[in-house]
Amino acid sequence: xxxxxxxxxxxLPDGRNIHCVNAYEVGFGWHEIVSDDLTRHGLSxxxxxxxFDVGANIxxxxxxxxxxxxxxxxxxxxxxxxxxxxxxxxxxxxxxxVEVHQMALGAAPGQLEFDYFxxxxxxxxxxxxxxxxxxxxxxxxxxxEGASEEIRAIIDRSGAHxxxxxxxxxxxxxxxxxxxxxxxxxxxxxxxxxxxxxxxLKIDTEGQERAVLDGISPAxxxxxxxxxxxxxxxxxxxxxxxxxxxxxxxxxxxxxxxxAQGGAPVFxxxxxxxxxxxxx
Numbered sequence: 001x002x003x004x005x006x007x008x009x010x011x012l013p014d015g016r017n018i019h020c021v022n023a024y025e026v027g028f029g030w031h032e033i034v035s036d037d038l039t040r041h042g043l044s045x046x047x048x049x050x051x052f053d054v055g056a057n058i059x060x061x062x063x064x065x066x067x068x069x070x071x072x073x074x075x076x077x078x079x080x081x082x083x084x085x086x087x088x089x090x091x092x093x094x095x096x097x098v099e100v101h102q103m104a105l106g107a108a109p110g111q112l113e114f115d116y117f118x119x120x121x122x123x124x125x126x127x128x129x130x131x132x133x134x135x136x137x138x139x140x141x142x143x144x145e146g147a148s149e150e151i152r153a154i155i156d157r158s159g160a161h162x163x164x165x166x167x168x169x170x171x172x173x174x175x176x177x178x179x180x181x182x183x184x185x186x187x188x189x190x191x192x193x194x195x196x197x198x199x200x201l202k203i204d205t206e207g208q209e210r211a212v213l214d215g216i217s218p219a220x221x222x223x224x225x226x227x228x229x230x231x232x233x234x235x236x237x238x239x240x241x242x243x244x245x246x247x248x249x250x251x252x253x254x255x256x257x258x259x260a261q262g263g264a265p266v267f268x269x270x271x272x273x274x275x276x277x278x279x280x
């Protein structure tokens with residue numbers, strides 16, 4: 001039976017049933033999303049806004065947006081087949097317009113080979129070096145002492161911690177497969193759908209963030225009000241990306257990602273365009 005046919009389900013802490021790739025991944029991902037108060041970092045979430053979730057995985061961020069913004073129009077992009085199938089099923093039950101696309105976004109249309117981790121779908125990436133650093137960071141969270149009590153409790157509740165002596169389980173967690181995915185640019189997607197303004201562009205692409213931004217033309221940038229970018233390639237990329245966003249007129253806030261507790265150089269950039277900024 002294929003990964004897509006299986007598409008298991010699990011229950012969120014609030015009792016809602018959702019589809020997933022691996023039930024033990026969901027608790028950590030959901031905690032990361034619901035504990036991140038975007039407004040505290042200067043972002044606003046209009047109830048009827050237009051939101052782009054690039055690297056949507058199974059759709060947890062989309063679900064959170066739907067909870068907070070009941071009239072929002074949401075576009076979700078996920079290239080990995082197993083995660084996309086869960087995303088498609090979850091989107092169908094969210095209510096309101098959620099448009100899902102099985103593709104990656106990048107600097108140019110084409111195809112890209114990804115390392116797909118069936119046992120840890122959120123680690124799937126198009127850049128092996130970055131994927132290796134993320135995998136090592138997760139190993140440290142699972143086996144090391146660096147995780148906070150809160151993160152350790154989430155790992156314990158997932159059931160994964162009880163299986164750390166199971167070599168077959170650990171091998172499955174970090175086993176990867178090659179998957180070729182379609183790639184398009186944000187510019188072309190926006191044009192196809194006639195989007196005037198993006199209220200929030202969220203990018204979580206396991207090292208491909210730079211490529212996504214490179215697919216935005218100078219004419220499109222002023223129409224993107226806010227961004228949430230998860231940066232996976234270290235502090236140098238973080239500082240360069242932050243400087244670029246500020247040059248484009250955004251105010252930015254930076255914070256660590258929970259994966260940083262395992263030593264992985266993962267950060268969040270929260271960027272918003274002040275109302276009084278006039279693009280030149």
